[in-house]
Amino acid sequence: MYMSTAEQERLANFVLSGASLFDVIRWRRISRVFKKVADKRLAAFxxxxxxxxTGIAQMHGHNCNKDTYEWxxxxxxxxxxxxxxxxxxxxxxxxxxxxxxxxxxxxxxxxxxxxxxxxxxxxxxxxxxxxxxxxxxxxxxxxxxxxxxxxxxxxxxxxxxxxxxxxxxxxxxxxxxxxxxxxxxxxxxxxxxxxxxxxxxxxxxxxxxxxxxxxxxxxxxxxxxxxxxxxxxxxxxxxxxxxxxxxxx
Structure with missing residues (x-):
């Protein structure tokens, strides 16, 4: 199935909008369009x-719904x-x-x-x-x-x-x-x-x-x-x- 560049960008925006920061970094390698969309998000940092x-191991193992860290x-x-x-x-x-x-x-x-x-x-x-x-x-x-x-x-x-x-x-x-x-x-x-x-x-x-x-x-x-x-x-x-x-x- 052929997708235009605009359609690919919409798909990439949809997928990456809910992705974790580390998934965004990893999925940059999918295609040029994904890389372009991902780089826009990374540029905000x-x-x-x-x-x-000292207690990072305990922090990593503690799951909290309000946790603001991305591991x-x-x-x-x-x-x-x-x-x-x-x-x-x-x-x-x-x-x-x-x-x-x-x-x-x-x-x-x-x-x-x-x-x-x-x-x-x-x-x-x-x-x-x-x-x-x-x-x-x-x-x-x-x-x-x-x-x-x-x-x-x-x-x-x-x-x-x-x-x-x-x-x-x-x-x-x-x-x-x-x-x-x-x-x-x-x-x-x-x-x-x-x-x-x-x-x-x-x-x-x-x-x-x-x-x-x-x-x-x-x-x-x-x-x-x-x-x-x-x-x-x-x-x-x-x-x-x-x-x-x-x-x-």
Whole structure:
């Protein structure tokens, strides 16, 4: 049965209107028309938050009619394969996301996975070079996925004081920020550090904090950002959680 392009679009709109977010991402591969309709829906997402929850397994197993979360059909973003799923999800929104909020352990997992992908790409290129002549290397097409989020304008990373080592380790992966975003397009890069009580700041364990922050600044090339780089320290009691920053521009 033949269907015109307009009929295909109506069908795609009908099917995708009631689909979960992850089905929308998966069904983009059905046809060009489905991809076009799905991309319109995905383009509405300009802000993403990626947080760590200690009880995520329990949350995932708890079915609630009023639940506002859309769960990945297979991953809970806890193990290696789930980190791959995280990158795939971010890639689906790469042309629309302008604001990204992450916890410091998540940004390390993300950078670590990008490092692995780059190593695999390099190994693949070396293997292919054995079967191609030297001149053909110039015509070989390179992957164009990077930066991962080319439209990103605001990045906020939240870290507890005992999680700062995740930030200082970013330098060790040999993955520059240009794999994540374009520096010239950034309006704000905010590092928010949640401390304990103010009286704890002078204790020796917190002296290392500035070493971690310095390495993070090196990784982000904070000096080139100038006033667009911002650090925020919040002193809270241990019973209180660090509130996420406002998304208003």
């Amino acid at each position: 300009t802000r993403i938050e990626v947080r760590m929850y 990945h059909p297979h991953a809970k973003v806890m193990m290696t394969e789930d980190v791959k799923a995280l990158i795939q999800l971010l890639s689906s929104f790469r042309h629309s996301v302008q604001q990204l909020f992450m916890d410091s352990p998540i940004i390390e997992l993300l950078v670590c996975q990008i490092n692995r992908q780059q190593v695999n790409i390099l190994i693949g290129m070396l293997r292919k070079s054995r079967f191609t002549c030297k001149n053909s290397h110039k015509d070989a097409k390179q992957p164009t996925l990077w930066p991962l989020l080319p439209k990103l304008k605001k990045l906020t990373i939240t870290s507890q004081s005992n999680q700062l080592e995740h930030l200082s380790r970013l330098l060790t992966y040999a993955v520059g920020v240009d794999f994540l975003y374009q520096t010239e397009n950034m309006d704000l890069l905010c590092l928010k550090i949640c401390m304990g009580t103010y009286s704890q700041w002078s204790q020796k364990p917190h002296i290392r904090m500035f070493r971690h922050v310095t390495k993070f600044r090196q990784w982000t090339d904070a000096d080139s950002l100038g006033e667009r780089y911002f650090q925020q320290f919040s002193g809270r009691s241990r019973q209180k959680q660090c509130r996420r920053p406002s998304s208003s521009s």
